[in-house]
Amino acid sequence: MRKTLLLLTALALGPTPVLAQSALGANYNEHFEDVDYRDLEKAQARWIRLFVPMPQLDKGAADHGAVRSVLAAGEHGYKTILSLKWPFPRSDFPKAGTPAFQKELARLDALLPLVMDRIDILVIGNEPYIESREEDRDLDLNTFYEAMAARIIQYRASRCxxxxxxxxxxxxxxxxxxxxxxxPSVARWMDYVKATPEIDGVDIHPHIPSIQASQPFLDYILPRMRPEQKFLVTEFSLVWWWKKQMREPVSPAFATKYGVSPQSRNWQVMQSALEQPFTKQQWDDYLSLSPWFETRKHYLVNQMKMFRDTGRLAVATYGFKQGSSMAADFGPDKTPWLINSVFAPRSIRPNADGSAAANYAWIDDFRALQKD
Structure with missing residues (x-):
């Protein structure tokens, strides 16, 4: 109890560094437009996370919605995480000294004065091993990210x-x-994390087909960090399990209750909810009458326990709200990210006050995890 009180006191003192232990927050990815403090208050969340695609800063870093939103959340008393996304889907990572490399440094130089010492956590990278071509995921990737990290470390030292x-x-x-x-590139990534005293740890994104598949993440990263380092989990979900169900028939119980053809597939039911949002009762029934979801409705609690039991989780943030990209062009092959969301404004009609309705499964567990 005394240790808990000391930790809470330290967190309340500010502006000293935030040394979060096992917090659970709200992840919005790039959808800064979805930040609604009513949702955060209902879920009792205290942390939010956004990412910013670095090329978009060319239009003005101070005016970018993700930058403005994360700073505004901090002013509202929330703890904040911003991840920096460098997408290279059609080219290799730029080499030091080239115009392309200098452009990346210029983008950083425009952003850092806005966020340094004003947000709580800055994540250097979003998903480097996805946001690049497979043939480029070699040591060039490491060289680039280490150079970006060096620039950030240098700026932080001079600023605060x-x-x-x-x-x-x-x-x-x-x-x-x-x-x-x-x-070898991933091994070097962890070597850099361990060898760099200014880095507090590593972020992981366990989007997985089963909860058991998250354990290899922990088994890999924890022995490769310094004992005092922590880890973030700014994205995690069972999305590959959900996707596996999309071409399966809708549950007979739901089909009978709502007069849906028993031949309908799950993706078709979800598509219809996106085209004309369901009542909250109908969406809740769709999920609760589907054994593939109902048997995993406490995934959030079970997964957080695995992370917290390590004693080294800093902050995890879970998919908080269905964004526009989740609903666009929905079909049988679309990855059903929208099932993850705590709030479901794309598939459920809004509440009477215009706020988003919550997914029956996630909201209570999310709130309960704020108290642990």
């Missing part, structure tokens, strides 16, 4: 030194449950 509010993490690693992804 060791007492800086903003902590630094490298992120994020994906699908470490698959041996093909345990490459």
């Amino acid at each position: 030194g060791g007492d800086c509010r903003t902590r630094l993490y490298m992120g994020a690693l994906n699908r470490l449950d698959l041996k093909k992804n345990l490459t």
Whole structure:
């Protein structure tokens, strides 16, 4: 009890660095437009996370919605995480000294004065091993990200030194449950995290087909960090399990209750909900009468326990609200990210006050996890 009180006191003192332990927050990805403080209050969330695609800063870093939103959330008293996304889907990582490399540094130089010492956690990278071509995921990737990290570390030292509010993490690693992804580049990524005293740890994104598949992530990263380092989980879900169900028939119980053809597939039911949102009762019934979902409705609690039991989780943030990208062009092959969301404004009609309705399964567990 005394240790808990000391930790809470330390967190309340500010502006000293935030040394979060096992917090659960709200992840919005790039959808800054979805931040609604009514949702956050209902869920009792205290942390929010956004990412910013770095090329978009060319239109003005101070005016970018993700930057404005994360700073505004901090002013509203929330703890904040911003991940920096460098997408290279059609080219290799730029080499030092080239115009393309200098452009990346210029983007950083425009952003850092806005966020350094004003947000709580800055994540250097979003999903480097997905946001690049497979043939480029070699040591060039490491060289680039290490150079970006060096620029950030240098700026933080000049701006606010060791007492800086903003902590630094490298992120994020994906699908470490698959041996093909345990490459020399990933090993060097972890070597850099461990060897760099200014880095507080690593971010992981366990989007997985089963909760058991998250354990290899922990088994890989924890022995490869310094004992005092922590890890972030700014994205996690069972999305690959949900996707596996999309071409399966809708549950007979739901079909009977709502007069849906028993030949309908899950993706078709979800598509109809996106075209004309269901009542909350109908959406809740759709999920609760589907054994593939109902048997996993406490995934959030079970997964957080695995993360927290390590004693080294800093912050995890879970998919908080159905965004526009989740609903666009929905069909049988669309990844059903929208099932993850705590709030479901795309598939459920809004509440009477215009606020978003919550998914029956996630909201209570999300609130309960704020108290642990």
